[in-house]
Amino acid sequence: MDLNKDIQYVKGIGPKRAQKLNKLNIFTLKDLLYYFPRQFEDRNNIKKIAQLENEDRATIKAIIVGSHTSSPRKGLNITKLDVRDETGYAKLVFFNQEYIKNAFKVGDTILVFGKVKKEFKNVELTSCEVEHLSNSPKSTCKIIPVYPLTYGVTNKEVSSIIKGVLNDKEINIKEYLPINILEKYKLCSIDYAVRNIHNPSSKEALKIALYRIVFEEFLMLQLGLFMFKNGVSEVDGIKFLENKKLEEIRSSLPFKLTKAQERALNEIIDDMNSNSAMNRLVQGDVGSGKTVVALLALSHCILNGYQGALMAPTEILAEQHYISLTETLKPFGVNVELLVGSLTKKNKEKVLERVKNKEIDILIGTHALIEDKVEFNNLGLVITDEQHRFGVRQRSKLSEKGENPDILVMTATPIPRTLALILYGDLDISIIDELPPGRQPIETIAVDKGKRDRAYNSLVRKEVEKGRQVYIVCPLVEESEAIEAKAATELVDELKSEYFSDLRVGLLHGKMKGSEKDSIMKSFKNKEIDILVSTTVIEVGVNVPNATLMIIENAERFGLAQLHQLRGRVGRGSHKSYCILIYASKSEVCRQRMSIMEETNDGFKISEKDLEIRGPGEFFGTRQHGLPELKVANIFKHMKILKLAQQEARIIFSKDSKLDNYENKGLKREIMNKFENIVKEISLN
CATH class of the missing domain: 3.40.50.300 (P-loop containing nucleotide triphosphate hydrolases)
Structure with a gap:
């Protein structure tokens, strides 16, 4: 069956159900099958009433010994079933579910899953799912997937729709990972993984399915980023030339560069002097001196007759860069200008005119730099500061204002290298991990x-x-x-x-x-x-x-x-x-x-601990816009699998950088689909 089929034409769904699914961004059969649960509820472990703890979500097996209904106010009916097992008594509480008293009778043996409220010896279960004891229970004694939902769509509905679709014998999800990878990492097939994520046959089956999906998500993300980076690095860039005046500017600084700054600067200059367009991230802790490295990179660009641009996330940071660059470069005849939202219309127009006529060498600003009205004469270097507050698109938009200018990204948010490869996988990485002399720990x-x-x-x-x-x-x-x-x-x-x-x-x-x-x-x-x-x-x-x-x-x-x-x-x-x-x-x-x-005081240790305590959600709230979403994989929880997938991505990429070999065709197709938001910028063919 075609997985790109419109969801409303899938058997058992139709237009009304399709509208509900559209609210969850499910438009095709593939969207539905890959709409993975956000967590799982293990209802397998049957507890005795005496074992129940307050706030538990638990399954019990009990006999109904009584029932009563009350209406404390208009529009509210409360039905309570009294139940017992050999260890004690409990009450099951249902709000506006009057059918319960007709569906279940005194003397029936039932299975119940619910939330426990326990005060002294009084035990109540609310939000209950109840069914008669049988050999094949539907909603208890199972691992139940819990889906991300929106208003008007219930978990039961989503689960039931997906199970209905998976029961269709025509559904068979074709494998796209190469057979050697499946064997090497003992991965199950994609068909098995999808079926057991939505309807786990056992704990072990769920574990096997999750491992496959997590590995695949990391592998595809990393491979896609490698391919994007390769596509960019193959683009012809500006070949800058050495200029002795750069040493004069450097000598005018009131301090000597640290070894880490020297190393980062040398990597940047080597990139700028190569034939390929530079795409580099400079990652440095607070106060490590990234701005000086950026200043010297911009100077190298200006001395070669090109213009430079520096984009900062806030006006105050843009102004700070403007002051420090002007103080250092003005004596060398370099014109630095500021373009921020708070400028008057008249002053903004003056700046736009001057930058177009090449009367401005370095333009510093906020998002204002990527507005359509901003035209450079010959942009050679683009620097974005605190890159995580921008995205791939914004960076691309600024670089489009020149002919393949070099790109340098700076961040003062130290990120462990494994994560940096995901967040900034399309960039080469330089790390300034040394503070200037005289700086004391705080x-x-x-x-x-x-x-x-x-x-x-x-x-x-x-x-x-x-x-x-x-x-x-x-x-x-x-x-x-x-x-x-x-x-x-x-x-x-x-x-x-x-x-x-x-x-x-x-x-x-x-x-x-x-x-x-x-x-x-x-x-x-x-x-x-x-x-x-x-x-x-x-x-x-x-x-x-x-x-x-x-x-x-x-x-x-x-x-x-x-x-x-x-x-x-x-x-x-x-x-x-x-x-x-x-x-x-x-x-x-x-x-x-x-x-x-x-x-x-070590920013890298702090960021790792931050990630450990908060989890990757907030960290990835800052993720570059345009990258495929990790639906199941969790960067911190699945760090071991991430490292394995990154290692495999490097092996695949070193042998077949465009994934053109026969065994990688399916993998390439999936990556192209996942990266559709930025794939136009990648030359893979």
Whole structure:
């Protein structure tokens, strides 16, 4: 049967059911078969009533000993069945399910699956599924798939539709993985895997099916990324030439590059001087000096007569890059300009005209850079900072403004290399894993809310008396600049009236105009402000070496990676620096996270722990737009399988980089389908 068949024409579905399935993005038979459960409920283990624990979801076998119905209010009927087994009694509770009292009679032996509510000796089961005892139960004593759903679609419906389709003898899912891979990794067939994920015949069968799907998802994602990267690297790029003036610019810097910076810069220059277009990721911890490497890469581009572009996720970071690049490059006659959303229409038009006429060498900006109106004269290098906040599409859109310009991506979010291969699989990776000399580790102390007064009255004053400055980060309220701005303003009022009436307190938040932010940061840099209260706009890009103390309110509301980024705003000078994390939660997860921050300043360790505690969901919320979804595979939980799949992808790719060999044809077809969002950018044929 054709798996691309429209779902409404599949036997047993029809237009009405198809409409419901469309809500779940199921449009074809293949979409339906690959609509995998998000988890499984094991209803196999029958418990005795005496063994039930509060909040359990459990199966029991019992005899009905009584029933009664009540209507406490209009529109609500409650039916209760009294049941017992040899260990005790329980009540089964049903809301607006009056048919229950006719379907089941006193004396019937039943199987029940439900949620347990236990108070002392009183046991109730709610959300019950009940059936008469038989040799082939339908909804109990089984492993039940639990699907991701939408309003108006039930789990029972989805499960029943899929089972109905799989019972059709014409359904046979053809294998597409090469036979040698199936044998090498002891993988079951795709037909067996799909059938046993939706309707597991046993725990072992489910385990075998899941292993196959997880391996396949990782293998296809990794192979697809290798192919995409290969397609890009085969594109002819600009061949830049060595220029002695680059050494002059480098010598003008007030510091010497670290070995890690040298290594990353050499890899970038080698890429730029090759015939192929560069696609490289520079990954470095907070304060490792990625910006300097970007500055020298842009200088190399300009010295070869081309223009450069640097795209940052926020205006404040774009402005910071603009200031640091202008200070260094202006003496060498390099014109750097800023293009951000807050520019007036008149000023924006001036910038657009000048960049088109090549009067601007380096254009720095936010998303404004990828607007259609922006035309470069001869764009040679595109740099995106904090790439995970953009996507493959946005990067491509910016690079399309030149003829195969080189691409450099920077991130201060350290990601374990295995994960980086997934997140940034189309890029070569350079890692700056060394901090510049003189940078001291930041001492981090986590305290509960009860010690807040002490932190303010003692630590803050001590640092200000030494002539140092302090950041206080406002608690994260929600993703709304207006609400965060209000919270920050209220915090400033509280601090001024209760703690620091005699000190100079400043305020910085996302709702301020660019000019206001600049003015505040300038005052802070010039030591005209003692304490700067800020929202997370200071997470990246702000550099004040005299700031030695950071206090983060409600630290439990931030992710570990974000706490690490924020902490990186201090410790940028030669003075000893501190970070105080004030938390209100008493949960075990909060305690774990706070102690990790106290124990290490290593961003890579922190990101691994973050991933371990939170799981990959939030990590992959930042995934590049356009990549196929991992439906079953879990990056952290299935790390061993991920490594095996990556290893196999390398072997396949080294032998057949375009998957043109006969045994890889089916695999190639599946990868092309999965990567359809970005496949137009890949030349595979």
